[in-house]
Amino acid sequence: MKKIIAVDGPAGAGKSTVSKIVAARLGYTYIDTGSMYRAVALKVLLTGKNVDDAIKDVDIKLDANGKIFLDGRDVTKEIRTPEVSRGASDVAKFGVVREKLTQLQREMAAQGKVIMDGRDIGTQVLPDADLKIFLTASVEERARRRFLELKEKNFAADFEQIKKEISLRDKQDSERKIAPLAQAEDAVLLDSTKLTIEEVVAEILRLAA
Numbered sequence: 001m002k003k004i005i006a007v008d009g010p011a012g013a014g015k016s017t018v019s020k021i022v023a024a025r026l027g028y029t030y031i032d033t034g035s036m037y038r039a040v041a042l043k044v045l046l047t048g049k050n051v052d053d054a055i056k057d058v059d060i061k062l063d064a065n066g067k068i069f070l071d072g073r074d075v076t077k078e079i080r081t082p083e084v085s086r087g088a089s090d091v092a093k094f095g096v097v098r099e100k101l102t103q104l105q106r107e108m109a110a111q112g113k114v115i116m117d118g119r120d121i122g123t124q125v126l127p128d129a130d131l132k133i134f135l136t137a138s139v140e141e142r143a144r145r146r147f148l149e150l151k152e153k154n155f156a157a158d159f160e161q162i163k164k165e166i167s168l169r170d171k172q173d174s175e176r177k178i179a180p181l182a183q184a185e186d187a188v189l190l191d192s193t194k195l196t197i198e199e200v201v202a203e204i205l206r207l208a209a
């Protein structure tokens with residue numbers, strides 16, 4: 001059984017949904033690295049500090065139940081707004097932010113039996129991962145999923161606007177200079193556009209065995 005699984009891909013491809021299920025089935029820890037970039041963005045938004053200062057003394061913890069704590073406060077819900085999504089993609093360009101979070105992520109993965117998702121896990125954070133997945137889907141399908149997700153949480157949602165924001169985030173995440181969103185050479189490409197969640201989970205479990 002593969003001990004460390006890295007899952008990368010663009011926003012809305014289903015990384016966190018399938019990674020959570022795979023983790024539960026294998027008894028692994030799921031680590032959502034996007035939530036850590038979101039927490040840094042939230043700190044910048046709430047404190048008005050510049051990125052260099054905000055990252056210096058930031059305290060980010062993920063617990064076993066998937067909750068995220070920013071400087072000791074549970075911010076699990078607060079980091080899911082469209083404003084924080086934009087902010088996360090912005091702070092993710094900074095080398096100081098990436099260095100600090102990458103180090104934290106490596107420490108969290110050191111125990112093994114983890115599935116970690118993000119943008120640069122297979123390429124930068126865990127280049128020696130036992131299994132690397134690059135999960136993608138068409139931009140329309142990803143926008144449709146994000147639209148339904150936001151509606152479910154009672155956030156205002158406009159499909160065209162979401163599509164535009166996802167495309168912008170893809171562009172920003174793929175074109176940044178440091179650790180851009182990219183498929184690792186040894187990653188398995190999975191296109192989830194026409195697959196159900198269960199089909200993607202089954203394929204990852206088959207590859208992990």
Ligand code: DC
Nearest residue numbers: 033034035037088089092118119120
């Ligand atoms: O997966 P997500 O949508 O919650 O991630 C939010 C942003 O964080 C994403 O637009 C880019 C950034 N990110 C990153 O640069 N590297 C990661 N490993 C994870 C997320």
